[in-house]
Amino acid sequence: xxxxxxxxDPFQKSFTQADLMGGLTIFTSFDSYMVPTEDLQLGEKRLxxxxxxxxxxxxxxxxxxxxxxxxxxx
Numbered sequence: 248x249x250x251x252x253x254x255x256d257p258f259q260k261s262f263t264q265a266d267l268m269g270g271l272t273i274f275t276s277f278d279s280y281m282v283p284t285e286d287l288q289l290g291e292k293r294l295x296x297x298x299x300x301x302x303x304x305x306x307x308x309x310x311x312x313x314x315x316x317x318x319x320x321x
Contacts, residue, residue, distance in 0.1 A: 248308045251301070256316040262301050 250265040259280050266273045282296040303309060 248310065249304060250310045250312070251303065252312045253301070254314050254316075260297065260301075 248267045250267060252263040252265070254261045259278060261276070261278050263274060263276045266275075277299055279297045279299040279301070281294065282291065282298060284293055287293060287296060
């Protein structure tokens, strides 16, 4: 099972992934920031592009814990 812990404020997202394998838990953490408008490449979407994307596995059980300093949108 994989557990994803996400914390967000308006301009930064922090992610921690925990891979729960038997009695062993492996943690991976990283921060992701919005790409400034002046740094966008052709075809990228303003306010949606980030420096590092979260990848969620398919065909696996995933539990997500999400907190925010601002409003959480669906």
